[in-house]
Amino acid sequence: MRRRLINSTLAVVLVVIAVFGVSLVIVETRTITSSAQESVDAEAYRLASIVDSLLLDGKPVNPNVIADQSGAKRYALIEIPGRAPIEIGERPDGGVIQGKATGEQGETVVVEEPRSSVTREVGDSLLIIGGVAVIAVIAAILLAVRQANRLASPLTDLAETAERLGSGDPRPRHRRYGVPELDRVADVLDASAERIGRMLTAERRLAADASHQLRTPLTALSMRLEEISATDDPATVKEEASVALTQVERLTDVVERLLTNSRDPRTGSAIAFDLDEVVQQQMAEWRSAYRSAGRALVCSGKQGMRAVGTPGAVAQVLAALIENSLMHGGGTVALRTRVTGNQSVIEVTDEGPGVPADLGARIFERSISGRNSTGIGLAVARDLAEADGGRLEMLQQHPPVFALFLSREARKRAEERPTVR
Structure with missing residues (x-):
């Protein structure tokens, strides 16, 4: 050229x-x-x-x-x-x-x-x-060479940018050349690079979220199948199969939820639901894992609470908190339900060392972990809570107290239940 x-x-x-x-x-x-x-x-x-x-x-x-x-x-x-x-x-x-x-x-x-x-x-x-x-x-030769370099060098640079995009490097270069037509092409390539970068980030995030969120239900389902294979009691087989089916339903819900969030993290299907059912479901799923670890999982607080949200998403948030306490916490893990204002609150706490001081303000950021874990669980849990109009917060570092706040639908004659279940 x-x-x-x-x-x-x-x-x-x-x-x-x-x-x-x-x-x-x-x-x-x-x-x-x-x-x-x-x-x-x-x-x-x-x-x-x-x-x-x-x-x-x-x-x-x-x-x-x-x-x-x-x-x-x-x-x-x-x-x-x-x-x-x-x-x-x-x-x-x-x-x-x-x-x-x-x-x-x-x-x-x-x-x-x-x-x-x-x-x-x-x-x-x-x-x-x-x-x-x-x-x-x-003079014409000098000017021609200069003009040719001025026009050809940007085109070569733009070709390299397009090649970088094709090879999977979506970083925009933000270079301009003082030629309106070439600058317009550069603007389009930079915008395309940003879009490709966002798409790749979303795909990586979906893959990471899927691997993390599917791990827990698959592990629980595997445990149930092992229980079925190890027993000859028809009643036990029936009970474990029923729980396994529940796990499969939850696994399906997790997949649908991940796909929905990958398209639009703010798209939700919030409904009024019984919070006790979700809490009892998580207690049943995690009790055997805690028993195997020689630890206890207990629940106390207000009964008959209803909340507005997506039951599957709330179950995933609670599962992330319970799993986090099992992996990083210590002693007894307690779930407490309470009401504050127009919100239903579920707190998860344990008797472990708590959250390090240097991680307290960043605990919900992706890739932030105190013990070489993925650092995705709490970030995904907060995204799920916010998608339903709620919020997930850390109320205390030592001992750790995490709280899930959901919009409340009041039920008459809600009773305090200080008993452990």
């Missing part, structure tokens, strides 16, 4: 120089020739005037007197009637430019100038014109 731009620019410049150069040469040649002819004619008239003056004054007319008075440098032939011709200067050889004048006393003056002097002057002019043309060509 650079070569084409340079060649096209030079072609235009050469055509312009050829057209205007030839025209200028013709005009300059004619001007020099005309000027030389006028000069010879003027000198002939001047010599005729001098001869007239000498004749009228009765002075002698000879070459020296005429040359002194006129300062003539060209060859001149003066013919006076009744007298011998008078010559001034040396007659040129070859072609000449001739000027002729007739005086009042009948004398004739002829002035000649060699045409070679005119040719020499025309040659000098041609040299000047040629030099200017060469300078113009050199």
